[in-house]
Amino acid sequence: MRRITVFLLVGLLTLLVTLPLTAKILAHADYARSEPAADAMLATPPTQVKVWFTQELFRREGENWLRVTGPDGTRVDLDDTAVDDNDRTLLVVNLTDAQADGAYRVEWRALSADDGHPKEGEFGFVVGAESAPVATAPAEATVTPPSAAAAPASSPSGGLPCLGAAPLAMLALGTVLVRKRRGN
Numbered sequence: 001m002r003r004i005t006v007f008l009l010v011g012l013l014t015l016l017v018t019l020p021l022t023a024k025i026l027a028h029a030d031y032a033r034s035e036p037a038a039d040a041m042l043a044t045p046p047t048q049v050k051v052w053f054t055q056e057l058f059r060r061e062g063e064n065w066l067r068v069t070g071p072d073g074t075r076v077d078l079d080d081t082a083v084d085d086n087d088r089t090l091l092v093v094n095l096t097d098a099q100a101d102g103a104y105r106v107e108w109r110a111l112s113a114d115d116g117h118p119k120e121g122e123f124g125f126v127v128g129a130e131s132a133p134v135a136t137a138p139a140e141a142t143v144t145p146p147s148a149a150a151a152p153a154s155s156p157s158g159g160l161p162c163l164g165a166a167p168l169a170m171l172a173l174g175t176v177l178v179r180k181r182r183g184n
Contacts, residue, residue, distance in 0.1 A: 004174060004181065028119040029053040029112040032089070038123035045099035045127045048092055049077070049106055056088035056113040063111040063118065066093040071102025088113065101128025 035050040036042055049068055057064050068077040077093045084090035091108065107122045 028117050029055040029057060029110040031121050036125040040125040042127050046095060048094045051091045051108055053089045053110050057083050058111040058113040059083055064091055065109050066091050067107045068095060069105045071100055
């Protein structure tokens with residue numbers, strides 16, 4: 001009986017240790033704020049769009065991006081999205097000089113440095129006082145990578161999230177052992 005008690009205590013301790021770790025690993029880089037802000041009404045067009053995320057971003061070419069489209073649906077960004085060197089939670093893209101009044105849409109994709117999972121979303125802003133806002137809040141969507149090979153090499157996502165199930169499996173095994181022992 002002492003072995004089972006020790007086993008169950010070890011399982012409980014494992015659960016207490018791995019649960020916070022699993023929560024961090026399973027988190028994604030979510031939209032935190034932006035300049036211009038979501039649904040902002042601007043008098044003059046911005047020269048760049050900045051978006052901050054809740055986690056640091058993984059630096060891999062083509063994985064993090066901002067795309068800005070104007071009122072007519074054409075892209076107005078210079079396709080030069082970059083992760084800021086001093087703040088790895090910040091993406092910046094420069095915009096063209098020729099921008100018309102109207103509703104603009106910003107689409108984003110961010111690859112979390114913490115868990116290696118990409119996330120996408122969008123928001124809008126308006127230039128000029130006569131237009132209506134594009135959206136009411138930033139929209140987000142989780143993206144699943146096409147294969148495990150596409151995940152960053154330094155990402156702990158290869159099998160670490162399954163640690164959340166390990167304590168449950170240990171508790172189930174302990175229950176089976178206790179029942180088996182009582183049955184004998």
